[in-house]
Amino acid sequence: MLHPKTLTTIKDLPLLAKTVVDGFMNGFNKSTLKGPGLEFSQYRSYQPGDDLRWMDWRMFARSDRYYIRESEVETSISVRFLVDASASMNHDDNGILKIEYARMLAASLAWLANLQGDSVALNVFQDGKLFSLPSKPDPQHLQRLFYHLEQVKPDGQFTKPANYKELFAGNGRKELLIFVTDMYQANGEILSLLTTLAALRHEIIVFHLMGQNELDFDFKGYTTLEDMETGETIQINTQTAKATYQAKLQQHLSAIKNELLGKRIAYRMLSTSQPLDEALRDFLVQRKKGLV
Numbered sequence: 001m002l003h004p005k006t007l008t009t010i011k012d013l014p015l016l017a018k019t020v021v022d023g024f025m026n027g028f029n030k031s032t033l034k035g036p037g038l039e040f041s042q043y044r045s046y047q048p049g050d051d052l053r054w055m056d057w058r059m060f061a062r063s064d065r066y067y068i069r070e071s072e073v074e075t076s077i078s079v080r081f082l083v084d085a086s087a088s089m090n091h092d093d094n095g096i097l098k099i100e101y102a103r104m105l106a107a108s109l110a111w112l113a114n115l116q117g118d119s120v121a122l123n124v125f126q127d128g129k130l131f132s133l134p135s136k137p138d139p140q141h142l143q144r145l146f147y148h149l150e151q152v153k154p155d156g157q158f159t160k161p162a163n164y165k166e167l168f169a170g171n172g173r174k175e176l177l178i179f180v181t182d183m184y185q186a187n188g189e190i191l192s193l194l195t196t197l198a199a200l201r202h203e204i205i206v207f208h209l210m211g212q213n214e215l216d217f218d219f220k221g222y223t224t225l226e227d228m229e230t231g232e233t234i235q236i237n238t239q240t241a242k243a244t245y246q247a248k249l250q251q252h253l254s255a256i257k258n259e260l261l262g263k264r265i266a267y268r269m270l271s272t273s274q275p276l277d278e279a280l281r282d283f284l285v286q287r288k289k290g291l292v
Helices: 013-026 057-063 098-115 141-151 189-199 212-216 238-262 276-288
Strands: 043-045 067-069 078-084 119-126 129-136 176-181 203-210 224-226 233-235 266-271
Touching (some): 013 057, 013 098, 078 098, 098 141, 098 176, 098 203, 098 276, 119 141, 129 141, 189 238, 203 212, 203 238, 238 266, 266 276
Antiparallel strands (some): 043 067
16 A cells, blocks of 8 residues: 555656556556546556457556556546645645645546546635646646646745636536545635535535544544644643533534535545545545445
């Protein structure tokens, strides 16, 4: 498994993405995911005697391995990555920042989408503003996306609605939107944005990132917690507060999941300690079964 801390030692983002996708694909040869938008055809290793017309040469160019694509994808779509880069994404769990996990996740899925022939786009929500990289079929466009992902440094609060213009100024084409966020919101701004995007009939997948220390309330030795976006602090007793915290956390996560599913938005919570290839494999298996 590709542990996030191991992956952070790979400084070249395209190489990291290729490593994750190769590891992911090795465990997916028997699957039958089909269609555009991260629902790819079945791949299997080339065997002597296979019809060369079904060889995936793009896959060979990227991996130096021969793969047979058993079910051709006839259409392609635009996959738009929405990355939350507000200050709370600097949360650290055992040396892994949420933004690092978000960057690795988005890069790996972008690499996978490109392998399928889908175009990719990027929006970054940071310090009240919005960065936009439009979708293009240009072969070099994926490298531009990687470059901009590498430059992301979380800061400030989530983007203000007044700056959403570029996000909504598309050509009316429906897209697959992959939103990577910690769902930290002061006044429901993230849910409000998702509601608007869902009304435009885009297909939306939300990856909700949490540190394992947040899930376990593992803050031993700390008596004060600080809000990374507002600077507000609270005093805590980690021993007496743990049971109450975890009960409220489960209620909070259930409420988010139910609200998003009610809007036909796919939801997946990921711990930043989870191996990335495992996370992708589990998600896409469940996506195929219609569970997310």
